[in-house]
Amino acid sequence: MKLFKFIMSLILTLTFSLSTLAQSTEFKTSRNLGFKDSSKTQEITINIKEKTSNLTFEILCKVKEGNVTVEIYDPSGHKQGEFAVESIESQSDSDGEVSLFSAIADGVSGEIKKAVYEPELGKWVVKFIPKKATGRIQIISYQLQ
């Protein structure tokens, strides 16, 4: 009897897990950009073409030198989030060269997590606006369908 109960609960658990997995699919996109003395504005577009239950942005920007502004816009053009990081320091390696991906613990960092339930269909835009900036940025988006 105990064995029967164990098997039944195992089957139910497996069925439940599989059905849950079948119902939701997660799409993850990730962009990792390094920039050096850059003032070039870049836009990363996430196109939501069909009904999505959840859209999450995780953006992390570390700046060693210069200024960076990161803005998130919904398809209607409304700003849904932003942050800016400014670093006036300029630290060089021993040979005088600024290493792009060296540890930027001494720099400045900004991070934003933005989750939207049933996001508006269309193009969500992450605008990355550097001003003579050196550092790196990671933009991750999750879509749960």
Place this chain on the structure above:
Amino acid sequence: MKQTNLFFSINVKRYFLLIILIYFNIYTHGQTSNNNTQIEGHIKLDSIWNKKLYLSHISDFSKMYTMSRSMIIAESKVDSLGFFKFRTDFLPIENNLYRIHVSKKGSSEASIIIGGKDENHFFLIANKSSEIKILNDSKIFNNVTFIRDEKNKILSEIDDIVRLIDSTNFNSTKIKSDFVSNAFNEQLRQIADTCSYPLVSLYALHKSKFEQDIKNNTQFYQDFLDKQQNVNSVYFQNFKNKVPARKTLSGKNSYIVLISFIAFGLGFLLNTLLNRKKREKNNPIKTLSIQERKVYRLLKAGKSNKEISEELNIGVSTVKSHVSNIYSKLSVKSRKEAINFPL
């Protein structure tokens, strides 16, 4: 069962004692340092955070989410019991917006995290003579309570409303979250409208995403600025630049009004002249020549042709010719009709 109850009861007592101790400490600190104005409090930091807090000056609301070392004006260690304090005697006399943040172990001390359970900052308003007590026993860093300081209590209420908006956005459909967001933003505008602390009002407006509302609700923001016109602050100056000015008769607009007036005047004049000409055309008397009018005036006075010729010093035949013309122009057939002709 009894053992569980006893264990539970001991834990509750311990927790209660800890809270009492924290409050006691905060108040004691406040009483002993009456002349030493400061921002102080107790905060619970778990192992992911560095035991140091940073105070940044936010010179403009557009810089609320800007992180720069140049904005950090003070730092305070968080002691083993969780107490911290910043002096305020070097701050400006006027209320200004400040941000307190903490950094994660291993990451830059100048770091800002927005959103999620790791949000690492909160805002407050302070001045040179501020005595602000802060308490946070939650695991979420920015979930703070301000004790005694009224303006920061309102600031905290505003943050609570914004958290509600964010959680609705996260848990509800777009239509519902739009509906709820509009209602809460309206509530924030009401706080801005009624709050007696100008900087807190402005904080509420910035949290209500006024940029999206300003086009459709311009009058509200103009009225708000009128109400706060005596407030001399950079924060308000910057906000004022974002609100469309009331329409006045100046510059380009005054030219348009002036040209409209001139056009109206010219139109009126032209119309009057045309009407006069029309009236003249319709009145046959106006068609008489000067000499004929003189003859007609005497004729109307009942004078004979001879009397008219003597008075005007012209021949009787000339008078007869004028009279004939007058009959013709007035479309009358007799002297009687001419005399009774309506002027």
